[in-house]
Amino acid sequence: MLRFPAYSSLKPLKSLVSIALTVGALLGAAHSQAQQVLRVSAIPDEAPTELQRKFKPLGDYLEQKLGMKVEFVPVTDYAASVEGLINKKLEMVWFGGFTFVQAKVRSNNQVVPLVQRAEDEKFRSVFITTDKNINKLEDLKGKTFTFGSESSTSGHLMPRSFLLAAKVNPDTDMKRIAFSGAHDATVAAVAGGKVDAGALNISVWEKLVNEKKVDPTQVRVFYTTPGYYDYNWTVRADMNPVIRQKLTDAFLALDKNTPQGKEILELQRASKFIPTKAENYTAIEAAARNAGLLK
Structure with missing residues (x-):
């Protein structure tokens, strides 16, 4: 005949199981936290x-x-x-x-x-060119031009905004516009003669100049925007x-x-x-x- 332990004798066993489960949960939580x-x-x-x-x-x-x-x-x-x-x-x-x-x-x-x-707080964009006849935003009419990425603040949105303020519509007043995809690519496009001018953020421009990856006597800044966030x-x-x-x-x-x-x-x-x-x-x-x- 099978004999089962009395209820009271199960209590220690249940306590041990409870403790084991609690410890397991704590270790699992700690492991999850460690893996975060x-x-x-x-x-x-x-x-x-x-x-x-x-x-x-x-x-x-x-x-x-x-x-x-x-x-x-x-x-x-x-x-x-x-x-x-x-x-x-x-x-x-x-x-x-x-x-x-x-x-x-x-x-x-x-x-x-x-x-x-x-x-x-007061970030800026720069407009660059190798063309000696480009000295102000209005001179970009009829020229080829590249922005950075279409979603870039300093490589597209704000340069476009300042162009429009200067009565230059990139889509209708320029010969052709392009999107390089990145600030350093914009510099490469202008330096390589693929476009007449371009716009990028001032921080990347200064870094490239300091690292001597661009010659500012050949590729020059002709316009710097006012500051913006x-x-x-x-x-x-x-x-x-x-x-x-x-x-x-x-x-x-x-x-x-x-x-x-x-x-x-x-x-x-x-x-x-x-x-x-x-x-x-x-x-x-x-x-x-x-x-x-x-x-």
């Missing part, structure tokens, strides 16, 4: 290898500050950076002002800009508030007087990072709607 990854990307406004090089020290720094893995996920174009964030394939993206506005509109305000470089690091609105605050604090803590801070800030072409907010980009949104680039 912050997926980060950036608009491809420069060559992919350059973006990876710029991000590596920053990624290592953020891993230290967050206590979690930080992975850089390259994207093929500007639109992919927007879609990646709003479709929850990315947690944080380095946007230009226009791509931030696109993400804001596409997500119904479900993205949050965290920080920007101090330089992004541009780049920022943006996250999804549903990000864990603790992680969001840690990210913000990490960026704000970068100090050019420390070896690590100096390396990161120089690669990001920043003197420091400062807080930002969506309201800073209302002028960008207005310019995009006025130019017919945002429906």
Whole structure:
């Protein structure tokens, strides 16, 4: 005959099972936390290898500050950076002002800009040429011209806005317009004689000049725009508030007087990072709607 233990004798066994389950759950949670990854990307406004090089020290720094893995996920174009964030394939993206506005509109305000470089409060674009007869925006009528990416703030939207203000419609007044896809590609197109002129962001222009990758006596700046708000690091609105605050604090803590801070800030072409907010980009949104680039 089978004999079952009395109910009271099962209590220790049930307690042990309960403890084992609790420990298992805790270990599972710890493992899940350890496996958590912050997926980060950036608009491809420069060559992919350059973006990876710029991000590596920053990624290592953020891993230290967050206590979690930080992975850089390259994207093929500007639109992919927007879609990646709003479709929850990315947690944080380095946007230009226009791509931030696109993400804001596409997500119904479900993205949050965290920080920007101090330089992004008054960012500028430059117009470049090798043609001695081009000295002002009006001289571009009848010429060939290249922007950067169609979704670029400093390589398309704002240059187009300033051209329109100067009564130059790129679509009707120029002989031909093109889109190079990236700022460094714009310089290459102008330097190589593929187009008469082009526009790009001043930060990339100055970097290329400093690195002697372009000869400013051959390719020259003939117009620099007034300042406007541009780049920022943006996250999804549903990000864990603790992680969001840690990210913000990490960026704000970068100090050019420390070896690590100096390396990161120089690669990001920043003197420091400062807080930002969506309201800073209302002028960008207005310019995009006025130019017919945002429906």
